[in-house]
Amino acid sequence: MQRGWVVVRVTQDLRQLVRTELARSTGAVGEGCEPHVFHVQNVALPVMVRYWSPAMFPISEQRRCMRVAVIGGGTMGIGIAHRFAANGASVIVVDVDLATAQTAVSRTVETLTTAAARGKLNPDDLDGVVSNVHAAASIEDLDIGLELIVEAVIEDVQLKQSILAACEARDPVVLASNTSSISIDELATGLSSPERFAGMHFFNPVWAMHLVEVIRGAATSDATLDTIASMVEFLGMEQALINDAPGFATSRLGVLVGVEAIRMVEEGVAAPTDIDRAMALGYGYPMGPLMLGDLVGLDVRLKIASHLASVYGERFRPPELLKTMVAEGKLGKKSGVGFYDWTSGSAVPLQEL
Ligand code: NAD
Numbered sequence: 001m002q003r004g005w006v007v008v009r010v011t012q013d014l015r016q017l018v019r020t021e022l023a024r025s026t027g028a029v030g031e032g033c034e035p036h037v038f039h040v041q042n043v044a045l046p047v048m049v050r051y052w053s054p055a056m057f058p059i060s061e062q063r064r065c066m067r068v069a070v071i072g073g074g075t076m077g078i079g080i081a082h083r084f085a086a087n088g089a090s091v092i093v094v095d096v097d098l099a100t101a102q103t104a105v106s107r108t109v110e111t112l113t114t115a116a117a118r119g120k121l122n123p124d125d126l127d128g129v130v131s132n133v134h135a136a137a138s139i140e141d142l143d144i145g146l147e148l149i150v151e152a153v154i155e156d157v158q159l160k161q162s163i164l165a166a167c168e169a170r171d172p173v174v175l176a177s178n179t180s181s182i183s184i185d186e187l188a189t190g191l192s193s194p195e196r197f198a199g200m201h202f203f204n205p206v207w208a209m210h211l212v213e214v215i216r217g218a219a220t221s222d223a224t225l226d227t228i229a230s231m232v233e234f235l236g237m238e239q240a241l242i243n244d245a246p247g248f249a250t251s252r253l254g255v256l257v258g259v260e261a262i263r264m265v266e267e268g269v270a271a272p273t274d275i276d277r278a279m280a281l282g283y284g285y286p287m288g289p290l291m292l293g294d295l296v297g298l299d300v301r302l303k304i305a306s307h308l309a310s311v312y313g314e315r316f317r318p319p320e321l322l323k324t325m326v327a328e329g330k331l332g333k334k335s336g337v338g339f340y341d342w343t344s345g346s347a348v349p350l351q352e353l
Contacts, residue, residue: 059125063088064132066234067146069172070094071139071163072153073104075297075334076178079206080150081108081133083235086121086207089147090132094139101135108133115207139166146170148231150200152178155303160187168193174227176200180251181304183311184217184244194219198228201248204296213250214239246311251304254292259305259319261289265339266321272339273349290339291347294332302326 066089070077073095081091085108093108095101109130115121121129136142142149149172151163160177167175168191175197177187188194199215212232216225225241232239242248247255261275270278276288293301302323308316325331325338332338333347340347 059088059122059128063234064090066090066148066231067143068092069136069139069142069146069149069167069170071149071151071167073101073107073135074152074154075204075300076202076206077152078104078108078111079204080152080178080202081105082111082115083202083206083237085129085133086112086115087235088129088132089234090134092134092136092142094136094142098135098137101137105133105135111207120207139163139170142167142170144171146172148172148174148176150176150178155180155182155300155307157182157186157307161190164188164197165190168197172196174198174224174231176228178202180300181247181255181307183246184215184220186246188217188219195221196224198224199242199244199248200228201250203250210237211250212237212239213248214241215244215248216241217244247304247308252308252312254289255301255304255308256315258289258293258301259316259322262293262319262322265290266319271349294338294340294342294347296332297334298322298330298332298338299326 066084066087068084068089069092070081070084071094073081073093077093077095081093081104085091091108093101093104095104112121112126112129112133116123116126149167149170151160151167153159153163160179160182164175164177164187173196175191175193177184177197177199178201179187179199180201184197184199188197191197194217198217198220199213201213201215203209203211203213212228212235214225214228214232229239240249246252257279261272261279264270264275265272269275272288272290276291279285279288287295302318305316305318305322309318329335330337332340333342336343337350339350341350342348
């Protein structure tokens with residue numbers, strides 16, 4: 001994957017101009033290179049254009065040396081496996097048992113195949129990429145000395161701690177957790193090499209999102225942070241480095257808005273679609289907090305809010321409506337219904353909750 005920044009003047013065919021510029025500056029043929037315009041200050045002024053094209057170059061042998069294990073093959077584990085595999089790493093997914101891990105691998109292969117069909121992955125690389133994603137029955141089956149093990153199981157402190165201890169016994173260069181809210185220092189309790197442990201908080205869907213929120217624990221070493229920074233670059237992503245505190249930056253702010261939006265629905269202040277439209281159009285959010293909650297998973301939201309309430313108190317207390325919806329199996333997109341009806345594959349407003 002090649003990424004970078006170019007500054008161009010607006011013309012009638014901006015995309016073509018950027019393709020030409022990329023071909024000139026990288027020596028690559030512009031075919032398959034889709035510039036993404038992130039910020040247009042003024043049509044009369046120079047604009048910043050970000051180019052991102054995983055399809056431009058074949059995956060090198062050097063990239064195939066990266067060996068990664070992902071523990072937990074759910075929404076996030078599949079996304080993390082996809083992103084590493086698409087960039088040339090070999091990936092092993094572990095879940096509660098081999099059959100569940102194999103299902104996660106099958107779903108990862110599906111998302112990679114879709115990416116190739118959409119030109120996000122070089123179709124010539126697809127077979128090699130897919131053959132590099134495997135399932136394992138348990139953490140004990142992982143090779144010693146992998147470059148990275150990322151834990152992405154459900155948001156539960158004790159479960160994560162015991163899984164991290166088992167992972168540490170496989171002596172990875174870096175051990176990371178994808179927790180959304182739990183303190184990295186709390187998770188590091190019981191690790192014998194906490195200097196090699198940090199948070200790597202990915203966002204859903206991982207193949208489309210470009211941020212890794214990197215959490216520096218009290219014991220995390222600079223060498224570990226440097227290695228993580230190079231891995232983030234390997235993935236064609238960018239990092240925000242945050243000192244450890246429950247919820248970090250993104251969940252602490254995002255969940256606060258999310259639970260308040262649910263309280264507003266509960267109180268009859270407005271319908272979900274109006275709250276979401278208000279924040280999207282009024283505040284420039286890419287999507288409203290209720291639709292985002294449906295995408296994240298309301299069960300995941302509830303666990304994060306509960307954990308943050310246990311640390312920060314009342315302001316994160318999960319609303320009764322959230323608890324009721326989760327108890328009724330209304331988990332958002334993954335269950336087909338949440339604040340929206342997702343059975344058609346996209347969000348359709350519900351008449352009643
Ligand atoms: P999920 O429920 O979709 O997946 C969790 C996976 O963990 C499941 O496949 C489950 O079988 C597996 N698992 C449970 N116990 C296990 C064990 N003992 N050993 C191995 N695997 C086990 O959850 P998710 O949405 O993928 O979230 C995973 C983590 O990522 C959580 O910490 C969550 O807070 C965080 N996170 C979630 C999102 C999101 O948008 N969903 C975003 C960022 C971070």
